[in-house]
Every structure is written in structure tokens, then in C-alpha cells.
Amino acid sequence: MDPKIVAFCCNWCSYAGADLAGVSRMQYPPNVRIIKVMCSGRVEPSFILRAFEVGIDGVLITGCHIGDCHYVSGNLRAEDRVKMAKELMKTLGLEEQRLRLEWISASEGEKFASVIKEFVEDLKSVGPNPLGKGEASCP
Amino acid sequence: MEEKEIRIGVFICHCGTNIGGSVDVPAVVEYAKHLPNVVHAERNLYTCADDGLTAIKNAIKQHKLNRVIVASCTPRTHEPLFRSTCEEAGLNKYLFEFVNIREHCSWVHMKDTEGATEKTKELVRMGVARATLLEPQEEMKIDVEQSAMVIGGGIAGITAAKTLANQGFDVYLVEKEAVLGGMLRNLYRLFPTGEDSLDSLQPSIAAVEGHEKIKVFSSCELKEVKGYIGNFDVTLLREGKEVNFKVGTIIVATGAMEFEPKGHYGYGKYDHVITQMQLEKLLKDGQLKKSDSVVMIQCVGAKGEEVSYCSRICCMVAIKNAMLIKEINPDADIHILHNDIQAYGAEYEELYNKAREMGIRFIKYTPESPPCVTMDGEKLKVEVYNELFGEQFMLGTDLVVLSTPLVQHQGGVEISKLLRVPLGKDKFFFEAHVKLRPVDFATDGIFLCGTAHGPAEVAESVSQALAAASGAGIPLSRGFVQIEAISVKVDLEACIGCGFCVEMCPYQALDMVDGKLEIIEALCKGCGTCVATCPTGALEQRHYQNNQIISQIKSIFHPVIE
Numbered sequence: 001m002d003p004k005i006v007a008f009c010c011n012w013c014s015y016a017g018a019d020l021a022g023v024s025r026m027q028y029p030p031n032v033r034i035i036k037v038m039c040s041g042r043v044e045p046s047f048i049l050r051a052f053e054v055g056i057d058g059v060l061i062t063g064c065h066i067g068d069c070h071y072v073s074g075n076l077r078a079e080d081r082v083k084m085a086k087e088l089m090k091t092l093g094l095e096e097q098r099l100r101l102e103w104i105s106a107s108e109g110e111k112f113a114s115v116i117k118e119f120v121e122d123l124k125s126v127g128p129n130p131l132g133k134g135e136a137s138c139p
Numbered sequence: 140m141e142e143k144e145i146r147i148g149v150f151i152c153h154c155g156t157n158i159g160g161s162v163d164v165p166a167v168v169e170y171a172k173h174l175p176n177v178v179h180a181e182r183n184l185y186t187c188a189d190d191g192l193t194a195i196k197n198a199i200k201q202h203k204l205n206r207v208i209v210a211s212c213t214p215r216t217h218e219p220l221f222r223s224t225c226e227e228a229g230l231n232k233y234l235f236e237f238v239n240i241r242e243h244c245s246w247v248h249m250k251d252t253e254g255a256t257e258k259t260k261e262l263v264r265m266g267v268a269r270a271t272l273l274e275p276q277e278e279m280k281i282d283v284e285q286s287a288m289v290i291g292g293g294i295a296g297i298t299a300a301k302t303l304a305n306q307g308f309d310v311y312l313v314e315k316e317a318v319l320g321g322m323l324r325n326l327y328r329l330f331p332t333g334e335d336s337l338d339s340l341q342p343s344i345a346a347v348e349g350h351e352k353i354k355v356f357s358s359c360e361l362k363e364v365k366g367y368i369g370n371f372d373v374t375l376l377r378e379g380k381e382v383n384f385k386v387g388t389i390i391v392a393t394g395a396m397e398f399e400p401k402g403h404y405g406y407g408k409y410d411h412v413i414t415q416m417q418l419e420k421l422l423k424d425g426q427l428k429k430s431d432s433v434v435m436i437q438c439v440g441a442k443g444e445e446v447s448y449c450s451r452i453c454c455m456v457a458i459k460n461a462m463l464i465k466e467i468n469p470d471a472d473i474h475i476l477h478n479d480i481q482a483y484g485a486e487y488e489e490l491y492n493k494a495r496e497m498g499i500r501f502i503k504y505t506p507e508s509p510p511c512v513t514m515d516g517e518k519l520k521v522e523v524y525n526e527l528f529g530e531q532f533m534l535g536t537d538l539v540v541l542s543t544p545l546v547q548h549q550g551g552v553e554i555s556k557l558l559r560v561p562l563g564k565d566k567f568f569f570e571a572h573v574k575l576r577p578v579d580f581a582t583d584g585i586f587l588c589g590t591a592h593g594p595a596e597v598a599e600s601v602s603q604a605l606a607a608a609s610g611a612g613i614p615l616s617r618g619f620v621q622i623e624a625i626s627v628k629v630d631l632e633a634c635i636g637c638g639f640c641v642e643m644c645p646y647q648a649l650d651m652v653d654g655k656l657e658i659i660e661a662l663c664k665g666c667g668t669c670v671a672t673c674p675t676g677a678l679e680q681r682h683y684q685n686n687q688i689i690s691q692i693k694s695i696f697h698p699v700i701e
Contacts, residue, residue, distance in 0.1 A: 022246035
């Protein structure tokens, strides 16, 4: 099984952290697709559910460390919304390990790479998304 | 503004072999040609080079493109370039979409051409989906307060302040100590010239203190900084009282401090084990007792033990101070125990050779068997395993000098939180890009220089300060900045006036007036947190619209035609 991950990265910390992983040539498996948002607080639970609906196996939300958010408190909102999304996932019968929240700073390229590696392994043991892959119709 | 027909041009960059070496670029181009709304796709050796940019402009005209996608490096360095190329060809720059296939793909999957190529196709597909839904935007122009604040009054801060003031801008120079000068005040002579540190410092301090454009706030603490490029509101604390002013740009020059080697090599236990900084003071004050033998130990706490990095300057500091001791007492027996000598550049190499000629001895130790300092009667005793000779050496000595790295201080950590600019792994301030933007922060309008950025010698600190002052001067002299069009807007028909969004905004950009939502666009920074909380979808963030993000999610597995 080759899990597919979508990662929402904030512009200021995590996207730069992912860039640094590249600049430092840290190798990680090619399972992740990054979507850039300005702040982790922009990620709505509906984005997360939409990703699972289309068959994504894992959703990663990354932001600045608590206290370092470029927008003061956006990452705290992200934290709340991840909790909310996990509740919704439970009702849908989705394992909560499929949703992961990580704080990755602009200087933590290494952390970005290791989070991806870990998440891929975790998802392999959780198994494929029960909602199927790319088949769900989404209006 | 709705375009009738979406016409997308896709430009895939080889970036030499940086992308082309791990991604089958021709295959991606062929793939892109068949994606919905794509009317043109090509590959370039370097899309950012002249011919690449010309190709974009020509294609916009020839194929009547109304969306442009470049799949290459990171938007953090190259988006402004490609956006302005689109503008030159008459295309609104918000109709440009960047796909990162180097930092996020070819460089991290270097040995997996198949995986990297498949991923690149998907990333381009996601980019096409998003580009299809992009909308043109107008940027707001905001006036810039034509003044700057420099935080830190060491040689870097002084140089930056003087440079900006000489360009005609008002400068507020903030220093926490009572006097200007920073670390340089405590040093004796500087390498490689041997000049007195105060000789090079005093004229600069005098120039700053007497400058009509510079206001020096010494013994001051930074309390709060609000706002954004062009309009920062600063609050200082001076003798417990608040001082407020407005600046357009900010330079961080908060310096560093010497690592205190408590518990290392008898430091704090034996009187005659001191640091290089303490040695500088003894030399400066003429208080150094005649020492017949001196042992210096390099990399104390550096390169792994307490901090992971090499502090770069300590080798030259040790060599310089050893030579100064030799000048006072030519018969002194001096050993420098090192874990590789950093003497970069022709001048430093020369100084190192001169030190050897003067009879200063260099012994390489290994980090696995570091030297050991003990007391032998009245004298200090240093044991060291000489890697070259392969045997244990025993050195009796009057003085042990520890070379310790420069480290970030608590004040710097606090400033980073206050300004919301990042620190790196080594706790020093972290620049926007190590090569291309070495004195900028990712946050517009804030710059850095000097040892706040990492260990540096005086010439490097001054060069950085001049660069930072030049960068900070650009928006000031232009007089205005354009704010990225990523603010939020509301569809009042869909808004139910619940007010959840108002609570979300950290900038008070949203307000509920008579049950109706009002947005103060100039205050919105574009985080989009309010949009994510809107229960009816009435709020929308420009350039990061819900439908744009969802289209990226939906097209991960297969092309989606909206």
C-alpha cells in the first residue's frame, strides 16, 4: 500500500521548513502533496473531510510553533479545528491517525522530512482510506 | 472580470540538472499538454533566465494565455520575478501560479525518478486546477512612514543607523545598555590589522550620536511592535515610561554573547582558567600578569557539546591573542589545542602562518579524547592526546584560555517573539533565504545584520549592516508599498451576522456594525482564519479562495474539470 498524503503548510514557517528539507537534500518518500495556505488557521474542517472524501489516506496540517505564529494565534485555531475534525472523522468511521497536526518552523527541514517518513509508515499500518481512492463524487 | 475561455500556459523548468536530473521533464510536458484548459506547455533549461522569461512573454501573446504556471523552484524566492514577467506581458500577476517541483520534489526524491516524475505530474495537475479558478486582483497602495528603527547599538546597528540616516531618513536607534558600542567595547585589538577596537568604534559612535537624523534611545527596552511594512507602531520602555513612535522598516542588530563555559576544563573552579573575552579585558586593561606558559583550548562547548555549530571567529581570536601575549613576553610558551583551525581567506591563513613562525604551537586534539585540565600544586596541568604524534602530552601552564562560541542571548529570543521573526536551529535569527536573501526576514520590512544572525567578525557585520540598511531604505525612498491582495471579502447576502469571524481576527480588521459585517481592508493581513470559521461561506479570502483550495484537493487523483 502506498499512502497518499495531502499537507497544508503555512506560508511563513512550515512551507519554508519544507523548502529547507529540499535545500538540504533530505530524502523522504514521494507520497505527499503540499498545498500552501497563508496560515494553518486557514484550514477548514471541510478541507480535511474533502480530502478524505476523494480518497486521501492522510492529512497533515503544519504551522508555526505555538507562540511563533506569524498571525499571532492562527495556529491555536488550527489546533481547535483539528480536534473538531477528529470528532467528525470518528462519526465517519475514519481512524484518527489519518489526521496529523505538527508545528514545523522555517529552520526545521529535518523535522519536516522525518514527519513525512513517520506519517507514511503510520498510514501503511492503518491501511487504505475506507472511503476509496479517487472514486467519490464531490460536487 | 470573468474570462470567457481559460487558456493556461505551463512552463516546466529543468533548473539545469536540479530538476531535470531526477524528473523526466519531457514526460511532464507531454502530460501537461493534455490537461484541461492547457493550451501551451513547454520546458526550459532555466525558466528564470532571460530566454525563459522571454518565452513566457512570447507565449502569453502568441497563445493568448490568460493563466501562466511555472513549475520550478520555490515561490519564496522566484515568485516576484515570474509575476512581474506576467505583468510585463499585460497579464495580472494574480493569474500566475507557482508549482514547486524542486524544493518539494526533485531535491527530496533524488534517487526516485519514477516517483518524482509521477509526483511532478500531480503537482502540475493541481496547479492547473487552481490556476483555472484564479482571479485577477488589485493591490492596495499604502504610504510608508519614512523612518526606520534599528534594534541594537553595536557595530552592526551603528553602521546600519548611520547609513540610513545619511540617506536622509529618520532613524531610531534602540540600545538596552546605557552606552553604544556593544561587544566591541570589551575587545582589545582586532584581527587581522591589530588596530585598537575603540579606534574603529569611537568615530562611528560619535557620528551616530551627533547625527541630526538619528535619535538614540539607550537604556531602553522594546515593549511592543505592531503593524506591518511601512507602518510599524513601536512602544519602548524608558525608565519605566512608554515611548511611542512609528517607523516604516526595522533592522535587527541585537548581537550575540560569549558562551559561558561553566563546568568545562575547570572554568569557575580554578582562578586561572578564563575565556577569550576575559583575556581581552586583561589585555585591554594591561592587567595580564606575565605568563611564561599559556594554553588555549578551542571549540569549548562548540561543534556538538553545547551548541552544534562552529563559531567561526574563535580560531582567529585565539591566534590573535596568542600573538599579543607573545608581543608582551616573547619567551612565553603558548599552545593552542584545537579541533581543526578555521583560518579562511588569504589574510587569516597568513596570520596563522605568522603565529607558527613566532613559535606558537598548535596541537590537534580529537573530540573523542578532549584535553583535561587539573591542578598540580600551584600550577595548572593540561593533558592532551596529540593526534599527530599519537601520544599523550603533558603541559604545565600559568593560564588556560577557553575559546567558546558566540551564542544567542535571552534578549534576542524575546525580540524574535516580539517581532514574530524566526530563530534558526542554532537559536540565531533566521534569514529568508541563505543565499538569495541573507539579510532579509521573510516578513516584509524587517531586516537583520551582525552577530544576531550568527558568529561574524567586524568586517562581516559591517557588510551585513550596509546591506540591511540598503534593503530597509528601499521602501522608505519609494514612499509606498503595495500590499499583497490576499485580504478577505464578504458576501453580505450570505452573511447571517453571527460574528464568529470578528472574534477570530487578531488584528481587529472585522467589525459588526448594526448586525452587518464590516471589513477594514488595510488592517487585514490575509491569514484567512476568519474565512475558515464562517458557517455560511460568506467570507472569502482573495487568492486563497475555498474553491481554489478544494480544486487542488480534488485534482490530486485525476484531472478535474470545473
